[in-house]
Amino acid sequence: MEIVCIGLSHKTAPVEVREKFAIGxxxxxxxxxxxAKMGDLREAVVxxxxxxxxxxxxxxxxxxxxxMLEAFAEERAGQSAGSALFRHRGDxxxxxxxxxxxxxxxxxxxxxxxxxxxKKAYSAAQAxxxxxxxxxxxxxxxxxxxxxxxxxxxxxxxxxxxxxxxxELAEKIFGKxxxxxxxxxxxxxxxxxxxxxxQSRGAKAIFVSNRTxxxxxxxxxxxxxxAIHFDQWDAEFAEIDILIGSTGAPHAxxxxxxxxxxxxLRPDRPLFCIDLAVPRDFEASVNDLDGVYLYDIDxxxxxANQGLRVRQTELGRCEQIIDGHVQEFSGxxxxxxxxxxxxxxxx
Amino acid sequence: xxxxxxxxxxxxxFFGFAYTMYALGAxxxxxxxxxxxxxxxxxxxQTGFLHLRGQVVGRCPLTNLFEVLVFLCWAILLLYFVVGxxxxxxxxxxxxxxxxxxxxxxAQLLPSAxxxxxxxxxxxxxxxxxxxxxxxxxxxFALSCVAGVMYLVQERLLKKHRLNSFFHSLPPIADLSIALxxxxxxxxxxxxxxxxxxxxxxxxxxxxxxxxxxxxxxxPYGILLVLRWRRTFSPxxxxxxxxxxxxxxxxxxxxxxxxxxxx
Numbered sequence: 001m002e003i004v005c006i007g008l009s010h011k012t013a014p015v016e017v018r019e020k021f022a023i024g025x026x027x028x029x030x031x032x033x034x035x036a037k038m039g040d041l042r043e044a045v046v047x048x049x050x051x052x053x054x055x056x057x058x059x060x061x062x063x064x065x066x067x068m069l070e071a072f073a074e075e076r077a078g079q080s081a082g083s084a085l086f087r088h089r090g091d092x093x094x095x096x097x098x099x100x101x102x103x104x105x106x107x108x109x110x111x112x113x114x115x116x117x118x119k120k121a122y123s124a125a126q127a128x129x130x131x132x133x134x135x136x137x138x139x140x141x142x143x144x145x146x147x148x149x150x151x152x153x154x155x156x157x158x159x160x161x162x163x164x165x166x167x168e169l170a171e172k173i174f175g176k177x178x179x180x181x182x183x184x185x186x187x188x189x190x191x192x193x194x195x196x197x198x199q200s201r202g203a204k205a206i207f208v209s210n211r212t213x214x215x216x217x218x219x220x221x222x223x224x225x226x227a228i229h230f231d232q233w234d235a236e237f238a239e240i241d242i243l244i245g246s247t248g249a250p251h252a253x254x255x256x257x258x259x260x261x262x263x264x265l266r267p268d269r270p271l272f273c274i275d276l277a278v279p280r281d282f283e284a285s286v287n288d289l290d291g292v293y294l295y296d297i298d299x300x301x302x303x304a305n306q307g308l309r310v311r312q313t314e315l316g317r318c319e320q321i322i323d324g325h326v327q328e329f330s331g332x333x334x335x336x337x338x339x340x341x342x343x344x345x346x347x
Numbered sequence: 348x349x350x351x352x353x354x355x356x357x358x359x360x361f362f363g364f365a366y367t368m369y370a371l372g373a374x375x376x377x378x379x380x381x382x383x384x385x386x387x388x389x390x391x392x393q394t395g396f397l398h399l400r401g402q403v404v405g406r407c408p409l410t411n412l413f414e415v416l417v418f419l420c421w422a423i424l425l426l427y428f429v430v431g432x433x434x435x436x437x438x439x440x441x442x443x444x445x446x447x448x449x450x451x452x453x454a455q456l457l458p459s460a461x462x463x464x465x466x467x468x469x470x471x472x473x474x475x476x477x478x479x480x481x482x483x484x485x486x487x488f489a490l491s492c493v494a495g496v497m498y499l500v501q502e503r504l505l506k507k508h509r510l511n512s513f514f515h516s517l518p519p520i521a522d523l524s525i526a527l528x529x530x531x532x533x534x535x536x537x538x539x540x541x542x543x544x545x546x547x548x549x550x551x552x553x554x555x556x557x558x559x560x561x562x563x564x565x566x567p568y569g570i571l572l573v574l575r576w577r578r579t580f581s582p583x584x585x586x587x588x589x590x591x592x593x594x595x596x597x598x599x600x601x602x603x604x605x606x607x608x609x610x
Contacts, residue, residue: 154512165510172501172505173505173519173521175519175521267578267579268578268580268582287506293505306510
């Protein structure tokens, strides 16, 4: 039996092509089952996410299986994939799945969401009877490999975007964010995205303060928060844990002399200042205040780059782990299938 | 035999610390699993030593400063196993290991460590309970000191924007601050119980100096907790004070030994 895989991903095809080949979640099991009943194919699993559409199958004749999968995918999409389609057979196919499940083939290196998507695709195929001995074993192994890669290396460690660095820092200061209040000064796009990232991790309330109140109100509405007049933001300061600066002011709107007396009123409550504005909204010396942690756009970006570098340096270790498992799985696949139905000899 | 147990436990604590440092440096994740295993083995050896020693001296093994320090290390570890799990402070072990290793090494270098263990008449239930409770309280204070050091390290990394391997492995400063307060409160309650048991047993007339020294430790911790409860100062200052208070508490051990335990 041979493992084969064909598909297209963000690395080989633009979104205009990927969307034609995409398969909705509710059809994954059904498509996998259809494939598993076709010709020489014995088992099949289809994985479809926004970044990839991949067909996995187990068959006696790998070359023939690839041709069948290719024809099926193109017919379903109503167009030829051309050079966008990749094809893997044997060890390459096994390795590809292990890399995908481990997030090594993802757009954001090391992201973990893909593992859940692969699990979902496998469950759908299994529920519709499209998998058996080979693919069951292959996918179970892929989940174990992904777990091992995640726990034995730093491939998922460190944030790789400004928003995720901000969230990571906030969690290292406050622990859980469900009791944290966020205030945005200004109405910049990056600030909005950062606030959304914090909100997605449970931030309690969002306040928006802008020189143009209407813009503050519009942004507050889109975030489900509350708008505050710009000359009144410090009145709400006692309840704020995370302060995001993104105004277009030519000078610092949060100087140390303004923040110092405000912090004195809340000595036991830390303040995380995220300065996304250029020119900067916070005086750098604000970071010297007890309980204040100031990060500007450069330091956030530098940490995001550092996170990415860490992940890239981990690639070698990840590949090593995967190689070991590929060899092991190939050995298992090549071994003769035990015949449990043979009658036992009586002693 | 008991010496071999003690030596083995000291070696375990050294390796527990060394392994965690190596794991962090090599960017291996979950260093706590091995570290915890090594610390657990060390704890078993340590318990074995105290058990055998207790049988020889015929009472709770707190008859000299050497035994007091070993007992203190045992109390620190006991509380670490409880607190580390409760607050999921996996790296607490990495910081506890060097402290226990240091204290136990110092204990073995003391003149009293070389003396052969001798059977001594029991001081009675209440005085022994008083001493044991006080030392377990010291163990809690040691752990609050460890949590304080962790807080200060993590806080500095945040301030200096150094998001390295250590930063990722250390817990959030908010969690450390809460753990620090609760462990200190536990130590304070234990020490209060120790003082109370001492008073109830009528130690005041015989061991006045001991109780005064204990109160000398009890009062600063009480004041610290009240000030923290009233939110008078920042968590960073509280962490520094937890470290300072434990250094003060540790410095009274010799005096306690002189006034009470050797009698």
